[in-house]
Amino acid sequence: MTLSSQTKNLLKVHQDVDPDIKPNAGWRDLPIGGVIPQGGTASQFATGDWRTIRPVWSKEKCINCHRCWLYCPDMAWISEDGKIQGVDLTYCKGCGICANVCPTKVHAIEMHPEDDFKDDEAVKEG
Amino acid sequence: MALPDLAKKPQRFTGGHRACAGCGFPITIKIILQAAENPVVVGCATGCMEVTSTIYPYTAWRCSFIHTAFENVAATMSGVEAAYRSLRRQGKINQDITFIAFGGDGGTYDIGLQSLSGAMERGHKLVYVCYNNQGYMNTGIQRSSATPRGANTTTTPAGTQLPGKPQYPKNLTAIMAAHDIPYVAQASMSHWNDLYRKAKKAFAAEGPAFLNVLSTCRLGWATAPEDTVDVAEGAVQCNVWPLFEVEKGNWKLSFKPKKPLPVADWMKQQGRFKHLFRSDNSQLLETIQQQVDEDWQRLLELCGVNGE
Numbered sequence: 001m002t003l004s005s006q007t008k009n010l011l012k013v014h015q016d017v018d019p020d021i022k023p024n025a026g027w028r029d030l031p032i033g034g035v036i037p038q039g040g041t042a043s044q045f046a047t048g049d050w051r052t053i054r055p056v057w058s059k060e061k062c063i064n065c066h067r068c069w070l071y072c073p074d075m076a077w078i079s080e081d082g083k084i085q086g087v088d089l090t091y092c093k094g095c096g097i098c099a100n101v102c103p104t105k106v107h108a109i110e111m112h113p114e115d116d117f118k119d120d121e122a123v124k125e126g
Numbered sequence: 127m128a129l130p131d132l133a134k135k136p137q138r139f140t141g142g143h144r145a146c147a148g149c150g151f152p153i154t155i156k157i158i159l160q161a162a163e164n165p166v167v168v169g170c171a172t173g174c175m176e177v178t179s180t181i182y183p184y185t186a187w188r189c190s191f192i193h194t195a196f197e198n199v200a201a202t203m204s205g206v207e208a209a210y211r212s213l214r215r216q217g218k219i220n221q222d223i224t225f226i227a228f229g230g231d232g233g234t235y236d237i238g239l240q241s242l243s244g245a246m247e248r249g250h251k252l253v254y255v256c257y258n259n260q261g262y263m264n265t266g267i268q269r270s271s272a273t274p275r276g277a278n279t280t281t282t283p284a285g286t287q288l289p290g291k292p293q294y295p296k297n298l299t300a301i302m303a304a305h306d307i308p309y310v311a312q313a314s315m316s317h318w319n320d321l322y323r324k325a326k327k328a329f330a331a332e333g334p335a336f337l338n339v340l341s342t343c344r345l346g347w348a349t350a351p352e353d354t355v356d357v358a359e360g361a362v363q364c365n366v367w368p369l370f371e372v373e374k375g376n377w378k379l380s381f382k383p384k385k386p387l388p389v390a391d392w393m394k395q396q397g398r399f400k401h402l403f404r405s406d407n408s409q410l411l412e413t414i415q416q417q418v419d420e421d422w423q424r425l426l427e428l429c430g431v432n433g434e
């Protein structure tokens with residue numbers, strides 16, 4: 001039986017998120033009813049490539065109020081032990097809410113066009 | 127609760143969901159779920175939230191999650207809660223579990239209203255949350271009974287024949303209060319502290335609870351993505367979306383703007399009201415302002431608060 005490329009893709013992703021699915025699984029091995037056996041698998045999906053502008057955080061200016069953490073719709077602000085550590089660009093869609101809700105007087109987040117970072121990535125990848 | 131402490135609690139909703147950049151409801155989910163202490167079971171009516179957060183085989187939910195059709199999340203969660211009570215009686219479960227049903231305004235005000243009413247009347251111990259973005263945004267920005275008067279939608283297009291939606295939104299929060307359930311509240315994702323407190327009260331209620339939470343849709347409201355929180359705040363500051371709670375029949379105002387903004391100031395932020403600022407629609411703007419003022423006075427009376 002040949003699988004459609006869509007089913008193959010689904011299986012591949014499913015194997016990534018669910019170790020119980022065998023490598024040679026077919027569509028019959030997919031959970032019945034579209035059940036997703038594990039929670040939080042979306043955390044393996046990067047939405048950062050939607051971004052056209054990027055938040056840049058100043059650790060020095062930050063007063064750790066956590067408004068960015070609260071109002072980011074994409075759970076991109078990392079907080080450890082009650083301290084903001086920075087932004088996870090894997091998920092950040094570049095909406096600009098964080099820069100907007102950061103207290104005006106503090107202004108610890110600035111949005112910059114993604115183009116400004118083109119060279120950084122070239123260096124990293126190279 | 128201070129925000130840095132709130133951030134120490136593990137989150138039940140992850141990034142990597144496919145809602146628009148700058149969407150309001152993930153913020154609503156975050157605030158409400160951070161207020162839950164027990165394990166939670168979430169049911170979600172069809173709508174933006176369900177569609178964008180559970181694209182197979184991805185799910186942004188770290189808790190049990192059930193997708194239902196548009197009209198029956200309250201019925202589904204009634205069944206889940208009843209099954210839980212039975213299992214508890216039989217001694218098969220000993221844990222306290224919190225049940226939450228999420229529906230958009232389409233799935234709550236319109237399509238799911240009868241199943242919601244039934245679940246509340248039967249007294250199931252669950253919290254129903256309407257994330258209200260004032261229209262059918264997922265299917266292409268059609269009007270719902272929560273859409274404000276004058277809003278441009280694809281089924282009430284503003285043009286020469288029609289200045290946007292002709293009707294006022296219905297007062298669903300009052301309808302739910304009329305069910306005489308233990309707890310009903312209206313909140314906004316812009317006022318996190320108020321919403322967090324209300325979610326806590328809803329979870330602690332001895333029976334059904336209902337939260338109506340304003341959640342910006344930047345696509346349907348035609349607002350800039352970075353303004354999502356500001357626009358929701360504006361709705362509260364101009365009394366279009368007052369914050370209040372009804373506890374065992376007692377109406378209580380949660381917030382009173384020092385000096386209410388004109389409704390036009392809030393509308394100006396949103397493309398869906400652009401046509402109202404043409405000179406031929408100025409009368410309608412005034413009419414809407416009068417209605418908002420009247421509704422506000424009526425709410426103050428219900429809450430036993432003196433107006434100016």
Ligand code: SF4
Pocket residue numbers: 055071072073074075076077087091092093094095096097098099148
């Ligand atoms: S720009 Fe938007 S998505 Fe990115 S971190 Fe800020 S609030 Fe989150």
Ligand code: SF4
Pocket residue numbers: 057061062063064065066067068069084098101102103106107108109
């Ligand atoms: S909103 Fe601004 S000041 Fe507050 S924690 Fe975030 S970056 Fe720091």
